[in-house]
Amino acid sequence: MSILFVTKASGGHGRPASMTVIPPSQEVSPAALAACGAAAGLNGVALADVVSAIAMHARVSARLARAAAEQTSQPARRQLHEHLAQMYEDRVTTLEGLLHKLGLPRRYVSPAARMAAFVAESVGQAPLLSGSIDAGLLEFVLLDVASTLAERSLADTRALAAIAGSAQPSSVAVQLAKASHALKTDVALLEKVQARRSQELLAVVQGPKG
Amino acid sequence: MGFNPLAEKGIPLELQIRNWSELNVAPFDKREVHPYTRARVIVMNGIEIESILSSHQFARHTDSWPVKTTLALLRRVDQQQQKAVNWLLPGDQTVLETTLGYEQVAIDLTAGLARTEPDPYLRQTLDFGLLEDFDHLYRYANLIDLIEGPKRVHEIVGNLTEVMPGRPTIVEHRHPFDDVRRHYDRHTVDPLSRLHAMTIVAAEQQTMNFYMNVGPTYVPPLARGLYLEIAEIEEQHVTQYESLLDPLESWFQRELFHHYNECYLYWSFMTEEVDPRIRKIWELHLAMEIEHVRVAGELLLRHEGVEPQAILPPELPQPTRFHENKKYIREVLKHQIDLTSVGPDFVPMGALPADARFFAYQEAVNGGVKVPSEYVIARHVEVFGDDFRLTTEGPHPIEVLRSGSLEDLDAAQHERDE
Secondary structure: OOOOOOOOOOOOEEOOOOOEEOOHHHEOOHHHHHHHHHOOOOOHHHHHHHHHHHHHHHHHHHHHHHHHHHHOOOHHHHHHHHHHHHHHHHHHHHHHHHHHHOOOOOOEEOHHHHHHHHHHHHHHOHHHHHHHOOHHHHHHHHHHHHHHHHHHHHHHHHHHHHHHHHOOOOHHHHHHHHHHHHHHOOHHHHHHHHHHHHHHHHHHHHOOOO | OOOOHHHOOOOOHHHOOOOHHHHOOOOOOOOOOOHHHHHHHHHHHHHHHHHHHHHHHHHOOOOOHHHHHHHHHHHHHHHHHHHHHHOOOOOOOOHHHHHHHHHHHHHHHHHHHHHHOOOHHHHHHHHHHHHHHHHHHHHHHHHHHHHHOOOHHHHHHOOOOOEOOOOOHHHOOOOHHHHOOOEEOOOOOOHHHHHHHHHHHHHHHHHHHHHHHHHHHOOOHHHHHHHHHHHHHHHHHHHHHHOOOOOOOOHHHHHHHHHHHHHHHHHHHHHHOOOHHHHHHHHHHHHHHHHHHHHHHHHHHHHHOOOHHHHOOOOOOOOOOOOOOHHHHHHHHHHHOOEEEEOOEEEEHHHOOOOOHHHHHHHHHHOOOOOHHHHHHHHHHHHHOOOOOEOOOOOOOOHHHOOOOHHHHHHHHHHHHO
């Protein structure tokens, strides 16, 4: 099972930014970051930032999919959220593997990854307003959250493919291509979530008139 | 094996509500109580209040019925815990005596946290605040001598905490930008650092609230002025310490961490409490908080898909204890008394440029007026011939901050001779 919440105990590493403090023993050195992209002609710091952020988005999305599976009262919907959770866990495994191949800690949480966590978790806060809606709409909100997270995941998949395509021939390029290929296999499920959302909206609008 | 609240069975939540009689506990005797028992009572009052206020803030950000009602129930029990704890303070303990207790907490709690803090920046931040609270005790000690008469200080702090100048309060007034600090990152923070940060925020927050409310209850302008001035520093300290918390931590995570910290401190204090009656309260509240951790963990799992085990350590860290920190404080005084801050960084005051905002702020609050924290010492010298100090480890480590007492003059001569 993937680690979906990175902590010091689970191997969390980071890079200090203007307002963050990282314990010295868990700081990833600028040299290590720079080196990870050098062979492919890429900016290593930025590459590590992006991969770490994509991994973080997948972690938060997996957690929220689990929570949605717990909260939904519809068995079919639960199955969808459970499939998403598993898919996101697989993405985490793939991306942590990529970080490792790049010579970085698997659980490197870059400044961009912190921001990715914040964005995804903010989306996941939507059910906190469940008292403002009825039970039917809450089901839709859970799907809405999943769809929003899927949108970012699709964008991440495209971004990694573009980065892999731009890498100069090297072992790094090979690893990027492998990871990109693995992420692309999720596209069908991610698009299915988005399609489901559109169908449900359409059904509501075309349904009995109030 | 250490203690893991997640593996323990607490008191079921529905059985935790107590009646008025149970909550209206008999206060301790202020003449008999161990100073560190009083300190533990003050700390746990602050911890409960912080948890309660955080829960209220959380509740204002959700209209989910199951979340709001669960928070309301947990919060009501925390409120009852706060009453059972704070009502241990006796009615014949004056506001100034309680204030000395608050400052003893601020000193020995902060020093104790700093000494065990794993992160260098957080430790530096604690040391920085320590010297300021250390000075506050000295100012209030001189005030109580003037207002309530002699011997009050020793009755409260015992011989456990020295009373002498720290970083002078007059220079603690910084521009608000210079009290903001960096924060830990939830993905790399040592669990003990998080507990330390939460604990010191709670302690300073209640001190700020206390001074801003009791200050105007005094008649003498000097007392009103000193409370006012130090209350402003407590605002600075709350700004400083709250900065250490990672804002990425969600409402559900914070709720869990608050109850976990309550467990940690009740457990810590239970093991060292010398008053058997009060130890029983710590034990009871620990059993309640174990259940609160479980309930908060369920909320986290249901709403964020995070198992509490994933974000909590497998066992509680080494306990936080109250003990003497005299030598440690003297060392910090010796090496850090001249520090101030520029933004989140600590720098020697002498390194500030003439146009630093520090000086502009100093001029705005101190310029052309009697500064209460200085005036209280001047008044004490006027009335008693010297300032009040309580030292057990020799003269002040900083020569210019030594008093005019014979002991200090002899020490200074001795140093010169050497």
